[in-house]
Amino acid sequence: MNRVAPMHADTNKAAPRWRRLLLALAMCMALPAVAVGEQRHFDLDLKAGQLPKDQQTIKVKQGDAVELKWTSDQPIRMHLHGYDMMIAVKPGEPTVTAINARIPGRFSAEKLQEKSGGGHQHGGKILYFEVYP
Numbered sequence: 001m002n003r004v005a006p007m008h009a010d011t012n013k014a015a016p017r018w019r020r021l022l023l024a025l026a027m028c029m030a031l032p033a034v035a036v037g038e039q040r041h042f043d044l045d046l047k048a049g050q051l052p053k054d055q056q057t058i059k060v061k062q063g064d065a066v067e068l069k070w071t072s073d074q075p076i077r078m079h080l081h082g083y084d085m086m087i088a089v090k091p092g093e094p095t096v097t098a099i100n101a102r103i104p105g106r107f108s109a110e111k112l113q114e115k116s117g118g119g120h121q122h123g124g125k126i127l128y129f130e131v132y133p
């Protein structure tokens with residue numbers, strides 16, 4: 001006598017797909033245990049090339065995946081030292097800077113002025129990026 005009802009047969013057919021999903025889910029849940037970093041997001045609003053006081057220092061932990069979302073009322077270019085990143089923001093165009101905070105330390109981001117003949121010079125500090133080990 002056949003004890004397998006048609007309904008069960010359908011469920012069995014779907015099982016490998018469920019198993020794959022469960023495996024994917026288990027892997028996702030296992031990841032944070034391996035990578036210590038957190039997702040960190042900061043909204044940074046530049047006015048006349050400056051940030052409000054409470055946005056002038058960004059504190060994260062080494063290994064964090066950091067997102068800086070910039071807005072600005074004027075075109076601006078910055079240089080983030082240590083990570084050596086050039087960041088450009090235009091008015092009306094929010095710009096996201098993704099940083100894998102792998103280098104511990106305290107780094108300044110400074111307004112950037114291109115120098116003729118190569119190199120660059122700075123036109124003032126925008127923020128400090130602090131990465132704690």
Ligand SMILES: [Cu+2]
Binds near residue numbers: 079110120122
């Ligand atoms: Cu610089």
